Amino acid sequence: MSDFGPPVPQRPIVPSHLPPHRLLLVDDDPVLRETLTVLLENEGFRITSAASGEEAEAILQATRPPFDLVLTDLVMPGKSGMDVLQKALAVNPSCTVLVLSGFGSVREATEAMDLGAYGLVTKPLQLDQFRNILRRLMERIELVTEREELRAKVKALQARVEALEATKGRMEMLADSISLSSESPSEPLTDLERLATLKTRGLLTDDQFETAKKALLARWFA
Numbered sequence: 001m002s003d004f005g006p007p008v009p010q011r012p013i014v015p016s017h018l019p020p021h022r023l024l025l026v027d028d029d030p031v032l033r034e035t036l037t038v039l040l041e042n043e044g045f046r047i048t049s050a051a052s053g054e055e056a057e058a059i060l061q062a063t064r065p066p067f068d069l070v071l072t073d074l075v076m077p078g079k080s081g082m083d084v085l086q087k088a089l090a091v092n093p094s095c096t097v098l099v100l101s102g103f104g105s106v107r108e109a110t111e112a113m114d115l116g117a118y119g120l121v122t123k124p125l126q127l128d129q130f131r132n133i134l135r136r137l138m139e140r141i142e143l144v145t146e147r148e149e150l151r152a153k154v155k156a157l158q159a160r161v162e163a164l165e166a167t168k169g170r171m172e173m174l175a176d177s178i179s180l181s182s183e184s185p186s187e188p189l190t191d192l193e194r195l196a197t198l199k200t201r202g203l204l205t206d207d208q209f210e211t212a213k214k215a216l217l218a219r220w221f222a
Helices: 030-042 053-062 081-091 106-114 127-177 188-200 206-220
Strands: 021-026 045-050 069-073 096-102 119-123
Touching: 021 030, 021 053, 021 081, 030 045, 030 069, 045 053, 053 069, 053 081, 069 081, 081 096, 081 106, 096 106, 096 127, 106 119, 119 127, 188 206
Parallel strands: 021 045, 021 069, 069 096, 096 119
Antiparallel strands: none
């Protein structure tokens, strides 16, 4: 009996507390496709499989939200993995594409990398190497997701700043339209009519109208 005890099982690549990560698997070899499906599902991925490049392109075109992870064989009859790669990136430029290649497909593999493939897995698969590549893929996807979330936050912040600037402009317009001075005092009814006009034109919100009205009344009856 070993002094080290039973081996510690490896944790799945996609942690169990997270929802399964969607992955499109493309391979014309049914045995390899089934084997990879079982392996990837055990690692926490939710697999959609395609037996040809043509089927993969149709799935990529129809699926919303689009896949952000694709694993495709490089050499297949008809539409090749190169076609799948280009379609995946056309549908989702942030998609991470990993290509499967035999030892005799060096030229095609190099071309796939030039076209935007993230990485290459050679066949026959070495399990540990394959899992390490998948871990790096998940790290990349997390970084891409964080980048997109940051962009969304920046966009929302910009919209908020623009809204604040628009509100400031409206209040400045209000100040120009309603000017009470000791030299030329405004009539209460006239000022209220101006406020109502600005509100009707959408230049004042209900809250702004009420605030300005109360301010005017306070000055008139001070």
